[in-house]
Amino acid sequence: MNNGILTTGILLGALLGGMCGMAATQRWSYDDAPAIIGIMADGSGGCSYVRWETNDLPSAVVWLDKNGALIYRADLTTNLPVTIVNCTKKQLTYATWQDSWRFVQVARDGTVTPVTAGDQTLTVPILAQELPVSFTTDRKGFFGLLVRVPSSRVTLIRYDNK
């Protein structure tokens, strides 16, 4: 009898262990864009990214919180490069070209403040201008892209590691 209970307990434990060992779980999704590049995780479950419109032109900078709610969106009027420099849960810094490179910092309440350098200009490294890199992970999960068929439009997906 005791052995039976023990065996049942072990099996139940193994089953629960197996369930806990299941793969990544989708938490939320956002957007339906022609393309998404330059994802930068904020380290707390949120992220920012560059949303491309048609013809591969950057069209918007999007910043989401850990629940997938929009904190900030900047629709750009330029088709020249935009680079996300830094993203934390409290602020977003990005650089874009409008006559010259411009850095702006966005607070959590959406307040936009230029990062100024007197009469000098601020730029990002050449590599960052040409090839934005994505940082898609934090300690609890990661971001992926769902590509829809046949439209090829893209949705950002937040996954937990388990």
Place this chain on the structure above:
Amino acid sequence: MFEFLNLRLEKCMNCLRTSMHALALVAVLACACAQAATEQWTYSGLTGIFQIVVDGAGGCAMTRYAGSFGDDSDIVWLNKKGALIYRAGVSNVLHGGIMACTPKNLVYADMRDTNLVVHVAADSTATILPAAANTLNRTPLPYPIYWQRMADSKGFFAIRTDTNTMATTLVRYSNK
């Protein structure tokens, strides 16, 4: 007895005043902290910065080309105060790149005579990682190593260009 109580009361009032001052100071500091990005330090004299990889603690390493694109280039490693830890030539920024950077280690690849992977310690000692006979050390990725990271949890880097002289300066900003 009353003198003793008065003394205690006066001490309490002094503590209260000190606390109020401290609270006011905290409030002022909090306002100051709410300001936008603040310049912390700069490092001048580097043109053609190609790749920046932060060390996660306020410093960074970078590759840059000194002359024409593709010519002889440098790798430069700075600590969190903007002081130089290490500087060396790399064949060019397309053939060499930063693999990893922490406050204590820098790892980069280059192709001078052959494929090289170099480890640099915080005392600036550079060690070319030995490869076994008839083998070559190289990065897990085919070179060039195209990745970069300009920010850590407390701040970020930008390149300031003087539009009159075109002189460039690396600038470290804190987020607030």
